[in-house]
Amino acid sequence: MATILTGGTVVTAADCYQAEVRIEGEKVVAIGQDVFQPGDHHIDVEGCFLFPGGIDPHTHFDLPVGDIKTADDFVSGTRAAAVGGTTTVIDFATQNKGESLATALFNWHEKARGQSYIDYGFHLAISEVTKDVLEEMTTLISKEGVSSVKLYMAYKNILQVDDGALLKVLKLAKKAGLLVCVHCENGDVIDVLVNEAQNKGQIEPRYHPLTRPIAIEREATGRAICLAELADAPLYIVHVSSGAALEMVEQARLKGFPVYAETCPQYLLLDDSYYETSDFSGAKYVLSPPLRPVSNQKALWAGLDSSSVATVGSDHCSFNLKGQKEKGLKDFSQIPNGGPGVENRFGLLYTYGVANGKINLNQFVALTSTNAAKLFGLFPRKGTIAVGSDADLVVWDPTVQEVITAKKQMQQVDYNLYEGFCQQGKARHVFLRGQHLVKEGILQEEGPAGSYLRRTSYCEGRDGSV
Ligand code: DUC
Ligand code: ZN
Ligand code: ZN
Numbered sequence: 030m031a032t033i034l035t036g037g038t039v040v041t042a043a044d045c046y047q048a049e050v051r052i053e054g055e056k057v058v059a060i061g062q063d064v065f066q067p068g069d070h071h072i073d074v075e076g077c078f079l080f081p082g083g084i085d086p087h088t089h090f091d092l093p094v095g096d097i098k099t100a101d102d103f104v105s106g107t108r109a110a111a112v113g114g115t116t117t118v119i120d121f122a123t124q125n126k127g128e129s130l131a132t133a134l135f136n137w138h139e140k141a142r143g144q145s146y147i148d149y150g151f152h153l154a155i156s157e158v159t160k161d162v163l164e165e166m167t168t169l170i171s172k173e174g175v176s177s178v179k180l181y182m183a184y185k186n187i188l189q190v191d192d193g194a195l196l197k198v199l200k201l202a203k204k205a206g207l208l209v210c211v212h213c214e215n216g217d218v219i220d221v222l223v224n225e226a227q228n229k230g231q232i233e234p235r236y237h238p239l240t241r242p243i244a245i246e247r248e249a250t251g252r253a254i255c256l257a258e259l260a261d262a263p264l265y266i267v268h269v270s271s272g273a274a275l276e277m278v279e280q281a282r283l284k285g286f287p288v289y290a291e292t293c294p295q296y297l298l299l300d301d302s303y304y305e306t307s308d309f310s311g312a313k314y315v316l317s318p319p320l321r322p323v324s325n326q327k328a329l330w331a332g333l334d335s336s337s338v339a340t341v342g343s344d345h346c347s348f349n350l351k352g353q354k355e356k357g358l359k360d361f362s363q364i365p366n367g368g369p370g371v372e373n374r375f376g377l378l379y380t381y382g383v384a385n386g387k388i389n390l391n392q393f394v395a396l397t398s399t400n401a402a403k404l405f406g407l408f409p410r411k412g413t414i415a416v417g418s419d420a421d422l423v424v425w426d427p428t429v430q431e432v433i434t435a436k437k438q439m440q441q442v443d444y445n446l447y448e449g450f451c452q453q454g455k456a457r458h459v460f461l462r463g464q465h466l467v468k469e470g471i472l473q474e475e476g477p478a479g480s481y482l483r484r485t486s487y488c489e490g491r492d493g494s495v
Pocket of ligand 2: 268318
């Protein structure tokens with residue numbers, strides 16, 4: 030039986046128009062007027078927007094960090110994503126030192142298979158660049174359907190790679206059709222600043238941003254861009270948090286280099302005053318890069334509007350305040366870095382972007398879905414509403430108002446970064462490949478039906494419009 034959505038406004042990255050949408054099986058099969066046929070299941074979505082399902086290109090589910098694991102796994106993380114309007118995540122399969130890339134991917138498939146409520150792909154986060162790893166990279170797309178890797182310029186002695194390794198990966202990525210994602214902060218300098226703070230007895234969470242100043246993000250961003258230029262390779266900078274780092278991206282793009290920036294709701298909406306607490310609660314905001322002085326928000330919003338920012342990812346990497354963040358009660362550098370957000374990314378960008386008049390509906394779709402689909406090899410199967418595309422649809426009711434609170438969230442973590450923030454609009458229905466996953470705002474308990482997404486090369490999916 031086909032499902033027809035009537036009375037809604039279809040929004041893609043390019044268009045906005047009134048039409049009926051017909052879903053058959055897993056696909057959108059018709060868009061237009063009077064596509065209704067006898068026997069069809071009909072849902073009236075009058076007054077709602079029909080958006081492509083959100084694609085969150087940046088999550089960390091079930092990630093071990095030292096002797097703990099992120100609070101959300103693929104079950105809780107993807108349930109939360111679904112109710113928030115996200116139907117695809119690309120999670121970071123993270124290589125432990127000494128491990129092959131194949132093993133890292135095997136581990137992540139084990140974590141996600143049969144557990145995910147939405148579709149998922151993996152980036153490979155490489156912690157050690159060896160000859161074998163470089164060899165494995167050459168077949169990542171054909172063997173594994175993985176078309177992006179991530180390297181860290183921070184986390185000395187843990188995840189950080191040096192410039193030589195980064196250059197080697199960029200050169201090989203260029204040949205193999207992989208997109209390289211980079212965490213841009215200078216880990217050597219952070220190490221010195223953290224040691225200095227510790228020697229002065231500066232142990233509270235508010236010292237976290239002071240040991241990771243904007244200059245070291247700007248410097249690492251410029252360095253990564255320089256290496257990508259040498260390798261003639263495209264580059265995706267994850268979680269850009271400051272106006273100064275974004276300027277480096279903008280300068281490169283002006284010269285025509287394929288450099289793409291991702292930012293996150295926390296950098297658009299929160300600022301470094303959140304660390305100024307008299308108790309340990311500032312630890313909730315210990316993320317890297319850290320929250321910045323409020324003036325940076327203006328630059329990032331301007332980047333969304335001008336397209337110098339390509340995507341908004343959540344960087345969902347949740348740790349409970351109780352028992353997990355508390356590992357750093359006596360030393361801020363021991364607080365696990367990261368915060369939750371997969372449930373709120375879509376609604377926050379709608380509320381503070383579209384409803385506040387900072388971006389339009391097409392930009393919203395590009396930033397929450399289409400651009401990630403293009404850059405990470407999922408377009409046009411995902412990231413748009415078109416005949417033949419997966420029926421991943423969000424029926425968004427723009428009239429509903431809610432207040433965000435940890436008490437009501439699906440994320441399995443004991444706080445919400447946006448506690449008390451208003452959300453304008455809500456995902457009334459969510460479809461995943463035609464499956465009615467969220468009905469009238471309620472997740473349907475039919476079990477995890479998400480599938481692994483084999484992704485194609487960035488180059489194949491690229492049409493110059495990101
Ligand atoms: N970088 C991420 O991308 N996620 C969590 C922590 C970090 O430093
Ligand atoms: Zn990072
Ligand atoms: Zn991350």
